[in-house]
Amino acid sequence: MNLFDLSQASADVRAASPAQVQLDEQGRLRHFLDIEGLPRSVLTEILDTADHFRGIGDAEVKKVPLLRGRTVANMFFENSTRTRATFELAAKRLSADVLNLDIKTSSAAKGESLMDTLVNLEAMQADAFVVRHGDSGAAHFIASQITPHVAIINAGDGRHAHPTQAMLDMLTIRRHKGEFANLRVAIVGDILHSRVARSQIQALNTLGAAEVRVVAPQTLLPIGVETLGCQVFTELAAGLKDVDVVIMLRLQKERMDGALLPSESEYYRRYGLTRESLAHAHPDAVVMHPGPINRGVEIESAVADGPRSLILDQVTNGIAVRMAVLSMAVSGQMKARAERRGERSRGAGA
Numbered sequence: 001m002n003l004f005d006l007s008q009a010s011a012d013v014r015a016a017s018p019a020q021v022q023l024d025e026q027g028r029l030r031h032f033l034d035i036e037g038l039p040r041s042v043l044t045e046i047l048d049t050a051d052h053f054r055g056i057g058d059a060e061v062k063k064v065p066l067l068r069g070r071t072v073a074n075m076f077f078e079n080s081t082r083t084r085a086t087f088e089l090a091a092k093r094l095s096a097d098v099l100n101l102d103i104k105t106s107s108a109a110k111g112e113s114l115m116d117t118l119v120n121l122e123a124m125q126a127d128a129f130v131v132r133h134g135d136s137g138a139a140h141f142i143a144s145q146i147t148p149h150v151a152i153i154n155a156g157d158g159r160h161a162h163p164t165q166a167m168l169d170m171l172t173i174r175r176h177k178g179e180f181a182n183l184r185v186a187i188v189g190d191i192l193h194s195r196v197a198r199s200q201i202q203a204l205n206t207l208g209a210a211e212v213r214v215v216a217p218q219t220l221l222p223i224g225v226e227t228l229g230c231q232v233f234t235e236l237a238a239g240l241k242d243v244d245v246v247i248m249l250r251l252q253k254e255r256m257d258g259a260l261l262p263s264e265s266e267y268y269r270r271y272g273l274t275r276e277s278l279a280h281a282h283p284d285a286v287v288m289h290p291g292p293i294n295r296g297v298e299i300e301s302a303v304a305d306g307p308r309s310l311i312l313d314q315v316t317n318g319i320a321v322r323m324a325v326l327s328m329a330v331s332g333q334m335k336a337r338a339e340r341r342g343e344r345s346r347g348a349g350a
Contacts, residue, residue, distance in 0.1 A: 019036075019037030019038060019039075020037075021033060021140060021143050021144045021148075022034070022037070022038065022143075023038075023042070024332060024335075024336055027039075027041075027042070028328075028331075028332040028335065028336075029042060029045075029046075029325075029328045029329050029332050030151060030329055030332035030333050030336060031139075031143040031151060031152045031153070031329060032151075032152075032153050032154060032163055032164065032325045032328075032329055033139045033140050033143055033152065033154045033161070033163065034140070034154065034160075034161045034163055034199070034202075035161065035163050035166055035167075035199045035202040035203045035206065036161075036202055038206065039206075040206050040207060040208070043167070043170070043203060043206055043207055044207075045328070046167055046321065046324050046325060046328065047167070047170060047171050047174060047321075047324075049323075049324035049327065049328060050167070050168075050171050050317065050320040050321040050323065050324040051171070051175075051320070052324075053093075053319075053320040053323040053324055053327075054171075054316070054317065054320040056093055056320075056323075057093075057316065057319065057320070062093055063092070063093055063094075063095050064093065064094060064095065065095045066094045066095065066327050066331075067091065067094035067095055067096035067127075067326065067327060067330060068095040068096070069097075070094075070096045070097070070127040070128070070330055071096065071097045071098075071099060071124070071125065071126045071127050071128075072087075072091040072096045072097070072098050072099070072126070072127065072128045072129075072130060072326065072330075073098075073099040073100075073101055073121055073126045073128070073129050073130070074087055074088060074091075074098065074099065074100045074101065074130045074155075075101045075117075075129055075130065075131050075132070076101075076130075076131075076132045076155065077131075077132060077133045077134060077138075078132050078133065078134050078156070080132055080155070080156070081292070082291055082292075082315060082318065083132065083155050083156065083164075083165070083318075084100075084132075084155075086315070086318040086319045086322055087130045087153075087155060087164075087322050087326075088100065089319050090319050090320075090322035090323040090326055091128075091130075091322075091326060093319070093323055094323055094326060094327055096127075096128075096326070099121075099126070101117075101121075114142075114146075115146055118142060118146050118147050118150075119146065119147065121150075122147045122149075122150050126150060127150065127151060127330050127333065127334075128150060128151040128152070128153060128326060128329065128330050128333075129142065129147065129150055129151070129152050129153070130153045130155050130326075131152060131153070131154060131155060131157075132154075132155040132156045132157070133156075133157050133158070134157075134158055135157065135158050136157050136158030136159055136160035136161075136195075137157060137158070137160060138157045138158070139152055139153075139154035139157050139161075140154075140157075149333060149336070149337065150333065151326070151329035151330045151332070151333045152329075153322075153325055153326065153329060156195055157195065158195065159192075159193055159194070159195050159198075160195050160198070161195050161198060161199050162195040162196045162199050162290075163199050163203075164318070164321055164322055164325055165196050165199065165200075165290050165318075166196065166199035166200045166202070166203040167203065167321045167325070168314055168317045168318040168320075168321040168322075169200055169203075169247065169288060169290070169314060170203050170204070170207060171317045171320065171321055172288060172310050172313050172314050172317050173185070173245055173286075173288075175313075175317070176286055176310060176313075177244060177245065177286070179208075180204065180207045180208045180209045180210075181208050181209075181210060182210050182244075183204075183209050183210055183211075183244045183245060184209075184210055184211040184213070184242065184243045184244050184245075184282075185204055185209055185211070185212050185213065185243060185244065185245040185246075185247065186213040186214075186215055186233075186239050186240055186243040186245070186246050186247065186281075187200055187201065187212070187213065187214050187215070187230075187247045187249065188214075188215040188216065188236065188239065188240075188246060188247065188248050188249065188271060188273065189215075189216060189220070189248055189249030189250065189251065189271065189298055190216065190220045190249050190250065190251050190252050191214050191216045191220055191221050191222060191225060191249070192216070192219075192220045192221060192222050193220075193252040194249050194250075194252065196249065196290050197214065197249060198228065200247065201214070201228045201229060201230050202228065202229075205228075205229040205230075211231065211243075212229060212230040212231070213230060213231045213232075213233055213239050213243065214230050214231070214232055214233070214239075215233045215234070215235075215236055215239030215240070215271070216234065216271070217234060217261070217267075217270070217271065218234055219261065220261075221234075236270060236271050236277055236280075237277065237280045240277060240278070240280040240281045241280050241281075242280075242281065242282050243281045243282060243285055244281075244282050244284070244285055244286070245285060245286055245288065246273060246278065246281055246285055246286070246287050246288070247288045247289070247290075248273050248287070248288070248289045248298050248299050249289075249290070249298070250289070250290070250291070250292060250293070250294060250298060251264070251267070251294060251297060251298060264294075264297045267297065268296060268297050268298070271298075272296070272297065272298060272299060272300065273287065273298065273299045273300060273303050274299075274300040274302075274303060275300065275302055275303060275306075278303055278308070285308065286308050286309075286310050287299075287303055287304075287306070287308050287309045287310065287311070288309075288310050288311060288314055289304065289311050289314075290314065291311065291314075291315070293311070
C-alpha cells in the first residue's frame with residue numbers, strides 16, 4: 001500500500017543527513033530512523049539505557065512512569081508480529097497510552113493521505129509514531145517533512161533500515177560477548193532484501209567490531225555491499241571460519257523478483273546453518289536470528305534450539321531496546337518543546 005509518493009520530496013529528504021534529522025543541536029536523540037550517521041556515544045547510550053530497562057521484565061510490577069501521560073501510536077503499514085508486539089509492550093512498560101492504528105480499517109483505506117492521518121494524530125497530541133512502511137525512506141520523510149516535533153521511530157522501511165532490530169542484536173551480543181573490539185561477526189543469508197543486515201553492518205562498525213562478514217549466494221548480495229564496511233563471502237565454510245557471532249537472516253521471498261534461488265533445499269544444503277557448518281565458527285560462537293525462522297531452510301532446529309542459540313534472548317532484549325529508544329526520543333522532543341516555549345516567552349517579553 002503506497003500512501004504517499006516519496007519521489008515528491010526525495011531531494012528534500014536526502015538534503016538533510018540522518019544525523020541532522022535524528023539529533024538536536026545538543027546531540028540528544030529526537031527520532032530514531034537509521035543507524036547511519038549516529039555516533040558511537042548515542043548507540044552506547046541506547047545500549048546502556050536498555051540494559052537498565054532489561055530488569056523491569058523480571059519485576060513484580062513491570063512498569064516505570066517515564067512516559068506516563070504520553071501517547072505512542074503504532075502505525076504498521078506492513079505485517080508484523082514480534083516488532084509490533086514488543087513496541088506495544090515497551091510503550092506500556094513505560095506507562096504510555098498506546099494507540100494501535102489498523103491501517104486496513106483506518107481513514108487511509110477510505111482515501112485519506114498519510115500526511116492527513118499523521119497531522120491529525122499530531123493534533124491529538126500524540127508524542128511518538130512507531131512506523132513500519134514498505135517504502136524505503138518513509139520514516140525519514142515523516143520526521144523531516146510532516147511531523148518533525150513528534151518522535152518518529154522507524155520499525156522497518158522497505159529494504160532500507162531496521163535500526164531497533166540492529167540495536168537489540170547489539171545488546172544481545174554485548175551481554176554475551178562483552179565489548180565489540182575483538183569480535184568477528186558473520187551475517188548469513190538474504191543480504192539483498194534485508195533492511196536488518198544493512199543496519200547490523202552499520203551498528204557493528206560504529207561500535208568497533210573487529211571484522212564484519214556477509215555470506216550469501218551471489219544472487220542475494222547487493223552490488224557494492226562491501227562499501228558498507230564488510231567482507232564478502234559466497235562460501236559458507238569460509239565465511240564462518242573462526243567467527244564469534246553468527247547472525248542468520250530470513251529468506252525474504254515476499255520481496256524477491258524472479259528466481260534468485262534454484263530451490264530452498266539447495267539453499268539449505270549450501271547456506272543453512274547446521275551443527276556441521278557451525279563447527280567452522282569459533283567453539284564459543286553464538287547463533288542469532290531476527291525471526292521469523294524458516295527451519296530446515298535457513299537453520300537446523302538442533303541449532304536454533306541449541307545451547308549456543310540466543311534467539312529468544314533477542315526477543316527479550318527487543319523490549320528493553322525499544323523502551324530505551326522510545327524514552328530517549330520522546331524525552332528529547334519534550335526538552336526541545338520546552339526550549340521553544342522558553343524562546344517564545346523571552347521573545348514576547350522583549
